[in-house]
Amino acid sequence: xxxxxxxxxxAAGALTYAAAGDGSGDTVPDAGSADAGFARDMAVHHQQAVxxxxxxxxxxxxxxxxxxxxxxxxxxxxxxxxxxxxLDLWELPKxxxxxxxxxxxxxxxxxxxxxxxxxxxxxxxxxxxxGTLNGEQAEVFFLQLMTAHHKGGIHMAEGCLDKCAxxxxxxxxxxMVNGQQAExxxxxxxxxxxxxxxxx
Amino acid sequence: MGSxxxxxxxxxxxxxxxxxxxxxxxxxxxxxxxxxxxxxxVAALVVGGVVLVRSQGSDDEAAKPDKTSGKFVAxxxxxxxxxxxxxxxxxxxxxxxxxxxxxxxxxxxxxxNCNGDVYTKELRRENxxxxxxxxxxxxxxxxxxxxxxxxxxxxKVKQTPYTLMSPDEKQKDPIMLSAWGHQRxxxxxxxxxxxxxxxxxxxxKQTPEPGAACTGxxxx
Numbered sequence: 517x518x519x520x521x522x523x524x525x526x527a528a529g530a531l532t533y534a535a536a537g538d539g540s541g542d543t544v545p546d547a548g549s550a551d552a553g554f555a556r557d558m559a560v561h562h563q564q565a566v567x568x569x570x571x572x573x574x575x576x577x578x579x580x581x582x583x584x585x586x587x588x589x590x591x592x593x594x595x596x597x598x599x600x601x602x603l604d605l606w607e608l609p610k611x612x613x614x615x616x617x618x619x620x621x622x623x624x625x626x627x628x629x630x631x632x633x634x635x636x637x638x639x640x641x642x643x644x645x646x647g648t649l650n651g652e653q654a655e656v657f658f659l660q661l662m663t664a665h666h667k668g669g670i671h672m673a674e675g676c677l678d679k680c681a682x683x684x685x686x687x688x689x690x691x692m693v694n695g696q697q698a699e700x701x702x703x704x705x706x707x708x709x710x711x712x713x714x715x716x
Numbered sequence: 717m718g719s720x721x722x723x724x725x726x727x728x729x730x731x732x733x734x735x736x737x738x739x740x741x742x743x744x745x746x747x748x749x750x751x752x753x754x755x756x757x758v759a760a761l762v763v764g765g766v767v768l769v770r771s772q773g774s775d776d777e778a779a780k781p782d783k784t785s786g787k788f789v790a791x792x793x794x795x796x797x798x799x800x801x802x803x804x805x806x807x808x809x810x811x812x813x814x815x816x817x818x819x820x821x822x823x824x825x826x827x828x829n830c831n832g833d834v835y836t837k838e839l840r841r842e843n844x845x846x847x848x849x850x851x852x853x854x855x856x857x858x859x860x861x862x863x864x865x866x867x868x869x870x871x872k873v874k875q876t877p878y879t880l881m882s883p884d885e886k887q888k889d890p891i892m893l894s895a896w897g898h899q900r901x902x903x904x905x906x907x908x909x910x911x912x913x914x915x916x917x918x919x920x921k922q923t924p925e926p927g928a929a930c931t932g933x934x935x936x
Contacts, residue, residue, distance in 0.1 A: 583826060586932040594927025688926060694804070695925045702806040702825055 544606045550679035552608050553619025554689065555599040557634060558672060560616070562592040562599075564637050565665055568658065571646050575654035580706060588662065588699070598688060620675040636668015656712045659703045663714045666696040666703075780805050784814065784821040788899070794909060795916075798897045804849060804924060811842055816887050817856050818845050819894050820924075830854075830880040830930035834870045839882045843934055847880055848896040851923035852930055853914055856884035857891050865891060868905035878918045878930050896922050 545551035569589035573582050603610060615623040616634045627633070631640030638646075638661045646657055669692060676689035700714075707713055786800010802820030811822045818841050827846035828839055844854055853876075855869050869891070873881040884892075889901040893910065895917035902909050919926070 580825065583932060587827075587928060590929035590932065591925055591927045598927065687921070691924055691926055695928075698804050698806065705806070 545608070545681065547608050547612065548614075548619070549681070550619045550676060551682050551685055552603065552606065553612070553617075554672065554676040554680055554685065555603050555608075556610060556612060557616050557619075558669070558676075558692075559596045559599040559603075559610070561634055561637060561665075561669055561672065562596045564643075565589075565592045565662065565669075566596070568638065568643065568646065568661060568665065571643070572654055572658035575647070575649060575658075576651055578652075578655055581655045581658065584699070584702070584706070585658070591695070595688065595692070602682070602685065617672070619679065620672065634668060635671060636665045638665065652710055656707065656710050659707050659710075660712070660715045663700055663703050663707075666700050670696050670700075780807055780822070782811060782822050788815065793912075795898055795900045795913070798899075802897055807842070811845075813841060813845075815899070817841065817854065817884050817892065817894050817899075819899050820848060820896050821845060823849065827928075827930075827933035828880055829933045829935055831877050832874045833880045833930075833935075834873050835880065835882040835936065837882070837936075838884060844880070844882070847930065847933070848894065849924045850928035850930055851878055851919040851926065852895070853879045853917050854894045855879065855881040855891070856887055856894065857881075858883065858885050858887060858889075861890040862904075865905040869910070872905070872910070872914075876914060876918065879914065880930075895920065896924055898922060 566589045569585035569592075573585045573589075576582065600610065612618070617623055617625060622635075625635065628637070629639035629641065631643065632638060642657075642661060646654065646661065649657055673689040673692040673696075677686055677693070680686050680689065704714060782805075783801055783803040786798055786802075788796040789799045790796050798815070798819055803822045804820070805822045806825040807822045808824070811818075813821050822842075823845040824840070824842035825846075826843055827850055828835075828843045830847040830850065830852035848854060855873055857866055857869070870881055873879045891902050891904070893900050893902060893913045895913070898917055900909065900913055902913075
């Protein structure tokens with residue numbers, strides 16, 4: 517019974533994969549593939565953005581920032597679900613013994629500090645600080661952290677565009693590149709409106 | 717002698733008078749030139765100032781060209797698909813869209829709620845386009861659409877998350893359906909193409925921002 521269910525799951529995964537287009541074969545990606553690596557790492561990367569967005573919504577009444585944060589939290593939480601769902605369909609683990617970004621050849625990239633597991637991610641200290649600021653100070657710090665976060669995210673999504681095989685995953689990666697770039701531009705406007713700039 | 721003197725004196729007077737006239741004419745010309753030049757300088761300053769203020773006022777808006785270009789290509793299934801580029805920069809200014817209702821292009825930073833929301837007033841296009849970016853299908857109608865069709869479509873929209881509906885008197889057909897990059901006309905609310913369009917495009921593959929919300933935007 518369990519065997520049948522597993523077979524159905526694998527078949528469903530294979531079908532999803534085959535339907536994805538670009539990928540020529542009907543094989544499921546393995547744990548060391550770029551497809552699996554991107555799904556794992558971007559799910560983690562997105563989770564911090566969701567957390568950052570929730571945090572700033574509690575620290576300011578500004579309508580524009582709260583709406584942007586709502587947008588990012590909703591979008592990235594849903595995209596996380598897609599990434600994790602593919603790992604489920606492929607019956608692959610959510611973690612790896614290898615460091616993050618290994619699939620991009622960046623497993624040995626230096627960290628910005630504790631909690632910053634991948635490029636663009638904030639450190640634990642920065643996340644904690646965001647939770648203590650209020651009003652415009654919180655808005656500016658959030659916009660700066662999220663701008664850096666999106667830059668790291670775009671870089672990773674470009675890695676998937678370069679290396680992933682599953683068409684459905686590449687399509688999502690492409691929307692991340694375009695969508696997050698548009699948000700970086702919007703956040704630059706919002707920082708300027710507050711007399712601030714993205715961090716170098 | 718005396719007469720010669722007088723004549724000389726008269727000539728001198730005439731010469732002096734002539735010189736004064738020339739002097740006055742020079743002064744007049746000078747004044748005209750001074751006034752003209754001043755006027756030109758003042759005008760240039762005013763225009764320059766206005767241009768400067770405007771360019772500062774719109775700030776980077778001026779540096780945000782609308783890169784939307786292309787045209788609709790009609791498909792065998794009755795769906796028009798935009799071939800070319802649809803820009804997607806967030807702008808505060810109003811946008812001139814090359815199609816009605818718009819199926820993409822630069823838009824406002826706030827989206828219209830599109831969680832089965834039915835609006836009875838025309839929407840600001842810049843907000844509705846942002847909803848399409850989030851994967852929504854937008855139902856629009858003119859006063860030529862029958863009340864029964866409008867009611868039936870409103871009922872369908874209300875039970876379909878990621879759709880929204882509003883009147884649009886400027887569109888060419890009574891009932892139109894739009895998604896990011898795609899648009900079609902339907903004859904009536906019970907036209908089977910309504911359901912097909914919803915199935916294909918509600919959070920469909922065309923969605924530029926998969927997973928983005930239809931809640932948390934503008935309620936009206």
